[in-house]
Amino acid sequence: MNRVGEKVKKVRIDLGMSQKQLAKKLGVAESFVNEVEQGRRIINEALIDKISKVFGKDLNDITMSLEEEVYIEDKAMRQTKGYEAPSKLSSSANKNTAEVKDIWNDAFGSVLKTVSVYKYNLKDVVGKKQLPIVSNKVEGYAQDKVLYVEIENDDMMGFRIAKGDTAFGHIVHEAENNSICLIEYNGERVIRQIKKLDSSKVLLVSNRGSLRTETAYIKDVTPLVRLDRLEIKL
Known part of the structure; x- marks a missing residue:
């Protein structure tokens, strides 16, 4: 389970909401919510905003966690293939914003229509x-x-x-x-x-x-x- 899934699951449980209830409010399948919480699905900012409205809580911190995870995963993949020498993730989020969004959009486009x-x-x-x-x-x-x-x-x-x-x-x-x-x-x-x-x-x-x-x-x-x-x- 990744940090995004953990946070969504924690808030849902704190509110006493089932996966089925959350899925109905979001207009998605219950299995989709389960896969998000298990870290098997990547969700974008639009869906995070929608989840925030359903929960009545600001979950913007989830966005940053997801961006970092996708960026780190992509960096590791390129390093393994020899495309880029290993280096530490920059402390400046703005420096990598464009690249992170491109990675996010590619991943998001394959799981949502x-x-x-x-x-x-x-x-x-x-x-x-x-x-x-x-x-x-x-x-x-x-x-x-x-x-x-x-x-x-x-x-x-x-x-x-x-x-x-x-x-x-x-x-x-x-x-x-x-x-x-x-x-x-x-x-x-x-x-x-x-x-x-x-x-x-x-x-x-x-x-x-x-x-x-x-x-x-x-x-x-x-x-x-x-x-x-x-x-x-x-």
């Missing part, structure tokens, strides 16, 4: 989030199939999906029974729960304070994104 947050038109990007890559997949899906959707109205308020929330999902092309999807229907893009009635019809369910259903032919409904997880805006 930047996922865009889209409006319903799936063209306008309104933000970005980073998720861990596990076995070359993100949350179990191909990397090029995942995205976030910003909820644009309160059509699904009864499902606790409100305007301003952000939903993680994956691209689909067929209607799945009981799934909640971003669909294109009657020239509009909306979020609806889809319930299959038979081989040709589905029930589109919404709830803006009261349940509303509409029967539609499957051929007239184009599923675009299945929503898998919701991140609520506080």
